[in-house]
Amino acid sequence: MTTAKRFFTRMVSFITSMAMTALGAAYIPAQAAEAPTDEQVAEYINEIGVLVNEARTEAGLKPVYILPYLNEVAEVRAEEVSVCFAHTRRNSDGFQTAIDTDIVSYGFAAENLAGGRSTPEGTFEQWKNSSGHWANIMNPSITHMGIGFCFDNEADYKYYWQQTFVSTSQEFEDQYLPAEEEIVTDTEGDLNGDGVVDTYDYIYLTDYIRKSNSDYPVYFNSEQMEAADCFVDGLITSADAKVMQRYILGEYKTLRFYF
Numbered sequence: 001m002t003t004a005k006r007f008f009t010r011m012v013s014f015i016t017s018m019a020m021t022a023l024g025a026a027y028i029p030a031q032a033a034e035a036p037t038d039e040q041v042a043e044y045i046n047e048i049g050v051l052v053n054e055a056r057t058e059a060g061l062k063p064v065y066i067l068p069y070l071n072e073v074a075e076v077r078a079e080e081v082s083v084c085f086a087h088t089r090r091n092s093d094g095f096q097t098a099i100d101t102d103i104v105s106y107g108f109a110a111e112n113l114a115g116g117r118s119t120p121e122g123t124f125e126q127w128k129n130s131s132g133h134w135a136n137i138m139n140p141s142i143t144h145m146g147i148g149f150c151f152d153n154e155a156d157y158k159y160y161w162q163q164t165f166v167s168t169s170q171e172f173e174d175q176y177l178p179a180e181e182e183i184v185t186d187t188e189g190d191l192n193g194d195g196v197v198d199t200y201d202y203i204y205l206t207d208y209i210r211k212s213n214s215d216y217p218v219y220f221n222s223e224q225m226e227a228a229d230c231f232v233d234g235l236i237t238s239a240d241a242k243v244m245q246r247y248i249l250g251e252y253k254t255l256r257f258y259f
Contacts, residue, residue: 035151045071045147047120048163049178052137052145055128061140065175070146070164073098078150078162081113085157099164104144106166110136115157123161141167144175177219188255189244191224197255202248205241230255 036044045066053063076098080089087095096109112133117123127133136142146164189197191204205228208218220228220236228236230243246252 035153036149041149044120044149046178048124048147048161049145051120051124052163053178055137059138061138063177064142064165065144065172066178067104067144067146067172067175069103069172069174070099070144070166071148072146074146074148074162074164075150076148077111077113077164078148078160081115081162082150082152082155082157082160085113085115085160087111087113095164099166104166104168105170106168108139108141108165108167110139110142110165112136112161112163112165114161116159117161118159123159127163136163136165139165139167143167143169144172176221179219179221188227189230189247190227191220197244198248202241202244205236205244209236209238209241231257 049064049066056063077089077095080098084090089095089097095111099106099109112127114123114126114133117126127137142165144166148162148164150160151158152160187195187197189201191201194200204218208220208228211217225236228240228244230240243252243255243257247255
């Protein structure tokens, strides 16, 4: 190869690298791989959410809710990014146009992109090492997020990730905080998933009630909410805690009171 040709090749490589850096998105090349299952993708989404909120908690910031609708938005964007790795959409509109404002009315929106990493930890590390991405994650005004993933073995980076962040005053029935370990219970009153109803569940319940209006509330998933609702009225109050207490003490024979 001539000296001039080698110089030209190096320049093309350098310019391409600089152009991708200017997109403000993290990426690395990836080798051929198998697509993850739907269950694995769901785990990825939860794990990214956990990592985001762990970092925010360490910084003294409030946690961010995952909103299933924003997960759908993020998945759309991840698929779009697998075709064109940019913060604009295929029609050149901004990424935020993927959000239906009739569903989520937001005052602020941001997105993080990444490509090439096959794991949530590796992808989060990319974002952590990028000042722009990290600023989005640590923005104190964001309230809700969506996380999307796309795998395309024919695309350059195979694995594509997207985070959608919004700031909104809306409350959503299906919003939730990601959990390090999903608590599954099918026993009335069993809030920690160990199969029995005891003092640990009572403390857990009273902590939930006591901190419900604080900056750092305790969160129950849908199964825990159902297990704690002794009066089957859709509300979790001190009355439910009193029933549980008397049940544990043997004064009540049941945890369910239907009216």
